[in-house]
């Protein structure tokens with residue numbers, strides 16, 4: 001197998017980030033940003049659990065396991081650490097650990113090897129969907145951020161997520177060569193994961209931020225929907241729809257003319273849905 005792109009250690013470190021230069025006044029009162037950054041730090045920092053799950057699922061595939069353990073997992077955890085430190089710098093009164101402990105307890109039961117894709121090939125395609133989602137999300141945060149240091153952190157994370165996509169895509173191609181799956185089957189798996197992207201982890205992460213931030217208040221699905229609608233307003237302006245759709249379609253290996261026809265059509269549809 002060829003070398004995985006970007007497999008030569010992290011390109012940046014939490015210690016490079018200028019936390020002492022944060023323009024606190026630009027963000028400290030923006031509650032939605034507090035919730036988004038804190039919830040993201042919870043999800044990312046739990047990555048050693050996802051990395052273990054994936055490592056179990058791909059047991060015996062030495063290349064994939066080495067990349068997951070030494071490149072992908074540590075980078076995802078670093079995303080969590082960088083965001084956590086941002087939260088603790090800007091909102092020092094928030095008990096980050098208590099929020100995270102609640103999230104970990106709520107979310108761990110959803111995180112099982114049994115819930116991964118039906119085949120190794122399809123799980124690699126599904127991982128491309130997840131990394132498309134995270135790369136696009138952090139591109140949006142980078143461009144929408146009211147505070148420059150957060151924009152820099154989000155930019156570093158976005159670049160890593162693109163690297164993860166490329167890594168999983170390379171493994172996917174390799175599995176497809178050895179164990180081919182029809183375009184239809186891959187489409188169904190990609191669709192299933194696109195629909196799932198909005199599932200439990202985001203709700204539980206935001207809920208556990210709220211539990212600590214507003215003691216005694218109950219965080220409902222309705223509260224979460226209202227929060228999500230406000231984030232959609234950012235998406236309309238800053239979400240990179242075009243590149244997200246291109247990345248999603250890439251594993252389908254569509255013929256060039258069909259791809260040129262499909263991309264603007266899907267981008268238009270997705271924009272309308274958002």
Ligand SMILES: [Fe+2]
Pocket residue numbers: 044075076079134157161
């Ligand atoms: Fe990440």
Ligand SMILES: [Fe+2]
Pocket residue numbers: 076131134160161164
């Ligand atoms: Fe990632």
